[in-house]
Amino acid sequence: MAMVKKKKGLYVLLIGIFIFSFGFYEVGSNHFAYAATTFPKGSSIGGIDVGEKTEDEAVSLLLSAIERWKNEGDFIVQTANDSVVIPYKNIKFDVKASVKEMTNQIDKPWYAFFTKSEPQQLPLTVSVDVTDELLDKFGNSIDVKKTVQLIENTISYLGQHKITAVSSNQNDAEATIAETSWEIPSDYLFMDELLEELNRISIPANSSFSYLESIADKVSYYSEAEGNFVVSMLYALLLQTNVEFVERHSQGIIPSYSEPGIEAKVSKNEKKDFIVYNSGPNEIRVTAEQTGNVLKMGLRSKKPENTYRYSIENSLDVDYRTINRYNKDLQPGHRQVLQPGQKGKRVEVYRITVSSTGEKIDKELISKDFYLPTPEILLLAPAVEETGDGTETGENAGTGEASTTTEDGTVPTDQKTNTTTGPGNTMNATDSNDANHAATTDDSIYEQPNVVK
Template sequence: MSLFKRIVIFTILGTMTLFFIHTLSVQASGSQAKIGPVDVSGMSQKEMRKETQKIVDVWQKNDIIIQIGRNEVTVSGEDFNFDVQQSVNDLLKKIDKPWYDFWSPTPSASVDLVVNETENLRQKLQPILGDETDLQMKELLKQVALLPNRPLKIERKNFSFEEGIEISSASINLKEDEVESITQMTKNVNGVLVKPNQELSFFQQVGVPESIRLGSIMASALYQNALQSGFEIAERHQALLQQNYTEPGMEAVIKPSKQYDLKFIVSRDSSIKMRAEVEGNTLNVKFYIAAGEKKPDVKVYTADEESIPSGVIYRYNESLGAGVTESVQQAKDGLTISVYRQIRTEKGETKRTLMSNNYYAPIHEVIETSNEEVIVEEPVTQDPEVDSSFEVNEDTTEVPTEDDVVTPTPPPNEPTADELKNATVDYSEDEDYYYYIYSVEK
């Protein structure tokens, strides 16, 4: 064999030898290589597998705590199936180089530790995670791949009503002609998930209602749930008069023309899911939290109730016969009432908050008479206003003691009986029926 052929053969053999050495024993040459949290820099393939398996074995000997909301589930480290060989192969693919590039340093690289669920793990978590099991399992395995020494955490992104826990509810009876419109409105509420610390606006979530009454019915049901859930009330407007669809102090008026919105903030560390349905002639709205979450300890109640007497207003009607009088509007007393909320914290402390002072104007009896001596100004059509001093749109930081008696501020410039007799009659239709408001010129 000629010298030239021998040189060529030795060159090829030498190159192949270097190639196999490079493949079987990957040297980091000062670069960093990691499989999950395991540093395998400068190791051969066999050493990588051995070192990674050793750390995985230690981790799997411990019980693993998984926090799902406020619920804790303990599983075994053996409930996770680690594929160390596949993890090593993934790293080798990243740091591998062409055979002819054996002289350049190996690049730094890291890969996730390959880990899969076991059937035992799924059986333990599926009763809690429900429809979210597949999605949440992927997130859980990403955490496990880092072999953490702290509890694993899962935040429920969604859940069914059957899997959830009801924390509040409100029911409002509807008129027959309101059922269809309210049913349409529920489609923008039912099944909606509101995230922690997210603000919900009625206009943004539900839209502009067909009428003030329809919007206020839905808003009132949402408001009552927000109160019972302990959420922060960012904006709420009361009605001018007592409403027949809910108790005093429990309504939330929606008025697009004046941008009267309802806004509340989910002030908790987990999401809530809203349920809104019309069953028969009843609107039912409920809030849910995921299984395992802690139900808030909240009590909502009213106090400081005081009646405001109604008056009588006479109005001339020339079409009536001589000496004839006719009552055209029945009287209804007004009301002042306060709404309080009491929340018991996890530490057992009780916080009592005044949520709103509500003033409802009285409806005076209107009597028409043919007596020409009774002089009454002509009615003026306008939208009645609610004095701002009787609206509380935000949570107050005031926490009265049990001995405190909070009396709502009386209406300013309350008219006398004589002034009411000469009051201007203003027409409105914000109520179930047409009614009159009486304005006194000062």
């Protein structure tokens, strides 16, 4: 009988939980069903800031921006012999689809409900109706498909009102605008797929390029170290073009294959991407070829009016600190380097624009990079002095303070030695009295919880 009552009570409890959960779901659904979506701060559509706006507010804002853009003048395509006006009736903006795409981009799965949505930058959805009349005006020397793509890319960010048509023989006018060769580290074993994807990369004018989307996400096996090598090389090349760097992260260390400031990092797990925007007027193609342990990478495009180069300036070395660690079991005068010190560095990277006549016409700061120094860690035996009465004292290095030894010749466990690690900085290191640690220099023994290696 008691068992029956227990089962009955259990059923009642389960039914109560079900009803409560269902009611909570209904209330929650009713509560959020009509909540307006607000886009994350920093989000933009077509270059228009829609951060902290609802969908309706974003639509209204974009429509107003499009009208202002149209009122600035006609949209003109310059051909070799004429200027062709593209009527605005032939240009279709789908604002609602643009806003819907933004909503889809920031939409999160149920298990990520409490995570913060990242800001997004999307183009406007635009299409151009190419009539027979426009085709006649373009003529046979124009690559219509590429020209229309250039028009749509430009308008999708409400860009300039005048572009140059893409010639049908543009490929014949291509040239190598930047080229470099780097030695591949010996332990990089999965470069083949990366190179295959690199050779497929082209960045049309007025378009963005994402390394994670275009390369990393398309290979069957991705090594972050090899990805950093490739993207660093690509970064060095794109510094010699007029692209805009939307997102670039430093590795925080100076890799062996490059120089300070000329490196980049991409990470799927940390969501760190490398994104550039080609503001035009020409498409940029990537070429990559491996010969032995050397990777040769280049950029091909129609020869630009201006040329570009990068400059590393204001390089400053940052001294490292020395951390002294003491062990009473070592012979007097013992000194061992547990970790060599390495200087840090600060650099600034600039892009220089040079005209066709060789005149420097612009200098743009691209990045400021800082590489932390690596502290030097020394293992020392405490200095010992013999006093006039025959007793021994241990002198604390760098402080002039003395610590008296116990009867068995050891330093008390609560006796600390102040160790100077740099100008104005002091760290504490304690002696080890564990018999198992005697006569060893294993770095893990001397690691202190407040010392960062």
